[in-house]
Amino acid sequence: MTDHHPGFAVILVEPQLGENIGMVSRAMWNCGLRELRIVNPRDGWPNQAAIDAASGATVPINNAKIYPDVASAVADLQVVYASSDRVREMQSRVVTPEFAAREIRGLAGEGVSAGILFGPERTGLFNDDIARASALIRIPTNPEFTSLNLAQAVLLIGYAWWSAGLNEAEDYVALGNTEPATREEFDGFFDRLIEGLEKGYFFRSPRLKPHTMRSLRTLFERARLSSQEIRTLQGVINALRRAGPYRFDGRI
Amino acid sequence: MTDHHPGFAVILVEPQLGENIGMVSRAMWNCGLRELRIVNPRDGWPNQAAIDAASGATVPINNAKIYPDVASAVADLQVVYASSDRVREMQSRVVTPEFAAREIRGLAGEGVSAGILFGPERTGLFNDDIARASALIRIPTNPEFTSLNLAQAVLLIGYAWWSAGLNEAEDYVALGNTEPATREEFDGFFDRLIEGLEKGYFFRSPRLKPHTMRSLRTLFERARLSSQEIRTLQGVINALRRAGPYRFDGRI
Numbered sequence: 001m002t003d004h005h006p007g008f009a010v011i012l013v014e015p016q017l018g019e020n021i022g023m024v025s026r027a028m029w030n031c032g033l034r035e036l037r038i039v040n041p042r043d044g045w046p047n048q049a050a051i052d053a054a055s056g057a058t059v060p061i062n063n064a065k066i067y068p069d070v071a072s073a074v075a076d077l078q079v080v081y082a083s084s085d086r087v088r089e090m091q092s093r094v095v096t097p098e099f100a101a102r103e104i105r106g107l108a109g110e111g112v113s114a115g116i117l118f119g120p121e122r123t124g125l126f127n128d129d130i131a132r133a134s135a136l137i138r139i140p141t142n143p144e145f146t147s148l149n150l151a152q153a154v155l156l157i158g159y160a161w162w163s164a165g166l167n168e169a170e171d172y173v174a175l176g177n178t179e180p181a182t183r184e185e186f187d188g189f190f191d192r193l194i195e196g197l198e199k200g201y202f203f204r205s206p207r208l209k210p211h212t213m214r215s216l217r218t219l220f221e222r223a224r225l226s227s228q229e230i231r232t233l234q235g236v237i238n239a240l241r242r243a244g245p246y247r248f249d250g251r252i
Numbered sequence: 253m254t255d256h257h258p259g260f261a262v263i264l265v266e267p268q269l270g271e272n273i274g275m276v277s278r279a280m281w282n283c284g285l286r287e288l289r290i291v292n293p294r295d296g297w298p299n300q301a302a303i304d305a306a307s308g309a310t311v312p313i314n315n316a317k318i319y320p321d322v323a324s325a326v327a328d329l330q331v332v333y334a335s336s337d338r339v340r341e342m343q344s345r346v347v348t349p350e351f352a353a354r355e356i357r358g359l360a361g362e363g364v365s366a367g368i369l370f371g372p373e374r375t376g377l378f379n380d381d382i383a384r385a386s387a388l389i390r391i392p393t394n395p396e397f398t399s400l401n402l403a404q405a406v407l408l409i410g411y412a413w414w415s416a417g418l419n420e421a422e423d424y425v426a427l428g429n430t431e432p433a434t435r436e437e438f439d440g441f442f443d444r445l446i447e448g449l450e451k452g453y454f455f456r457s458p459r460l461k462p463h464t465m466r467s468l469r470t471l472f473e474r475a476r477l478s479s480q481e482i483r484t485l486q487g488v489i490n491a492l493r494r495a496g497p498y499r500f501d502g503r504i
Contacts, residue, residue: 027404032394057397098415099422140418141411142284145309152279152407159393159408163350166392171347 007161008081008104009035009115010060010154011073013129016042016121022053022061023151024118029057031158036060037073037115070117070129077115079107082133083153084125085146093135097160100137105164116157121150181230189230189237190217196237259413260333260356261287261367262312262406263325265381268294268373274305274313275403276370281309283410288312289367291325322369322381329367331359334385335405336377337398345387349412352389357416368409373402433482441482441489442469448489 010028015021015038028036041047045066054061067073074080087094095103104114117133119125130136139148139156148156181189194213203209225233262280267273267290280288293299297318306313319325326332339346347355356366369385371377382388391400391408400408433441446465455461477485 026397026399029397030393030400030404032396056399094424096415096422139411140415141282142414144284145278145281147278147308148282152282152404155404155407156411159391162394163348163392171345171351 018047018049021050025054025061026057027155031162101160270299270301273302277306277313278309279407283414353412
């Protein structure tokens with residue numbers, strides 16, 4: 001997937017701490033983003049603290065390109081966004097990370113390249129840099145506490161992009177080492193269950209029996225049982241039947 | 253919003269570094285989450301490193317409750333999730349952060365309380381703890397680099413919950429200090445523009461004029477102009493007309 005989707009360039013404008021650059025590399029690689037551009041890093045380049053902090057996430061940081069200013073860093077890009085929450089100061093278009101993510105994917109489908117500017121740790125982007133972007137990306141956090149560090153901002157926007165490209169099921173049962181039961185296995189189990197229940201006088205009212213059976217079936221269907229679990233449950237039925245009727249013997 | 257939606261309890265199981273607990277408090281408060289529970293923190297409690305790292309995000313950490321084991325930490329909750337990517341080891345239900353977020357909001361609407369378990373930094377949750385959860389939450393990151401730290405996992409899941417509750421526009425134009433133009437202002441501007449264009453013989457083909465005008469209008473409508481910008485553009489028209497016809501004088 002990372003090969004088919006170039007994603008977007010992460011452009012760090014005058015980052016201060018090498019450690020933060022490394023953490024950005026980690027956040028990028030978590031989200032399959034490869035292209036890191038750095039404008040005028042305070043502590044120069046290469047930066048050992050950055051490389052150390054990136055531990056393991058080497059692809060973005062090893063390919064990082066350094067630029068003297070924002071204009072040169074975005075020169076070859078076609079659409080530029082700015083990550084900022086200074087939405088009251090500028091009359092910019094403002095989008096959520098999720099909206100930007102879908103837009104970037106749409107643009108990529110048309111062969112259009114995109115990048116996102118992230119400002120220095122202490123100040124964020126200056127208005128002159130924001131003015132180079134066609135839209136602001138504002139991460140909508142708790143108004144009582146909006147402070148996100150650089151890598152967290154990259155992570156949230158990167159994750160929005162990454163997860164927008166996934167076709168994975170949102171809700172499924174992991175199979176472990178087993179197979180989902182076949183319908184035949186399930187029915188075999190269920191028949192054995194009903195047989196046991198009938199012998200145990202479970203169905204007091206013949207009229208209610210169909211309803212009760214449906215409720216029972218629904219309950220077990222919902223669990224999406226594996227073949228192994230079917231065998232286990234059949235063992236449970238057998239064991240319970242072997243155990244014989246419960247008799248209260250006076251002890252607790 | 254935070255008052256109406258209790259969100260979910262963040263349950264840290266045997267966290268090691270105080271700094272990480274503080275960063276979790278920050279990530280929680282970014283997302284409006286208040287309820288922090290800590291099972292058996294390695295370095296005891298209270299923990300000054302945790303309080304320092306939480307700087308500013310005091311609500312979750314000041315209300316943190318300490319428990320001796322997972323069972324007591326989840327005792328009063330009704331639905332428990334486990335954050336883990338060990339989906340192959342267990343035959344659990346697996347959901348994305350976004351799916352869990354919607355489910356937790358749906359449950360909250362029914363008065364059902366929820367919590368999410370997060371494991372120790374180095375090992376993640378043990379299978380015994382995962383088995384207490386009704387579902388695993390798996391954050392779908394780049395398979396080549398899935399490593400997320402504790403606070404990042406809390407942030408991504410917390411943000412999924414927080415942003416699922418927002419009704420904000422995903423794409424809008426921030427107004428700065430100005431007002432969107434009225435239709436009358438826009439039409440006044442556009443009429444002046446067309447008038448100038450006619451005088452400048454812009455519309456060479458009378459047949460194409462309606463189409464050209466529509467294209468021009470669409471272009472300016474798309475920009476969603478403010479009153480201030482309308483005035484600026486009218487000034488642009490005036491200035492261009494004052495400037496008179498361009499004459500090539502031989503200099504570059």
